Amino acid sequence: MQRAEGAALLVHSYYGERDLWQGQDKVYRDRTQLDPEGIHKGNASLRLRAVRFQDEGSYLCYVTSELRTSSQQISLAVLRESEMESPIVAQQGQDVTLSCPFECGLNLQPLNVTWKKEEAEGRDLLVHSYYNGMDTLQRQDVTYKGRTQLHPESFPQGNASLTLRRVRSQDEGLYICHVKPELGRFSVRIQVTVEGTGQRIVQAPRGFPTLEKSA
Known part of the structure; x- marks a missing residue:
């Protein structure tokens, strides 16, 4: 062989x-x-x-x-064991940056980065994709349109961080970052919790009050 x-x-x-x-x-x-x-x-x-x-x-x-x-x-293909980053607490309406560290070589030209949000049912949502030196957002989920940004200037330092703008309550969940540099493949998982959603009292049937989260 x-x-x-x-x-x-x-x-x-x-x-x-x-x-x-x-x-x-x-x-x-x-x-x-x-x-x-x-x-x-x-x-x-x-x-x-x-x-x-x-x-x-x-x-x-x-x-x-x-x-x-x-x-x-x-x-x-050689995969690195998936790492779990510390959970992130994001404030609704503000921006948050999700870190994705990886080991980079001298050549970053073939670097590919994919960010996804894991869904309990159905396929994962594509949050952001970077391929062949540019963003490739044709298949990006509509809920993230115009709200995501990678920072290529941080790639040489081994960081494929993603900035998520104007955080919404629906953004809460588990995010997965896949990085394919010249050698190896890296995977990072981050749990994001959204705070500041607020609560208001609504009237339930038969006069029983209940709490409802505002969107």
Whole structure:
């Protein structure tokens, strides 16, 4: 098996019922393993240990037998475990900034950022999207139109913060930030609570008063 992009790196080689380590790229040394029993059953899966961000990319697997030769290309994405930021308390009608820290490399050109709001039922709401060096808001949910802003000047410091303007009570909930820099993928979750919604007394049926939150 080898890496597909750029100068091909030899990841692992198996020939004559044994592993061949000669020529294996040093970045994969002591981190790869084939299962001989699986090979006899028609499965040449490779186990890669201690995955690193640099392992992300396309891999090519070549299998040659007496009957035929076959190949398969596999794409590997390396994800960082989702982090939970401290909860945010926002005031209705004011602006709030949601932080999204990530580890950035020297090249920020392929940086992609997506902010979503998690919904209990149905699909998540797209809050903001940034792709290929610009905002891409064609699929932004209508409730966030004209109220969101990213700060590209903060990207080199490893922060994809989102500013949400004129906060509404409906903005309360769980927000998820996905960042795809040159290496790795990062995910941050933030719980937002909205205060200052106010309450007023309304008359319920049969004369029982109840409290209702104002919008």
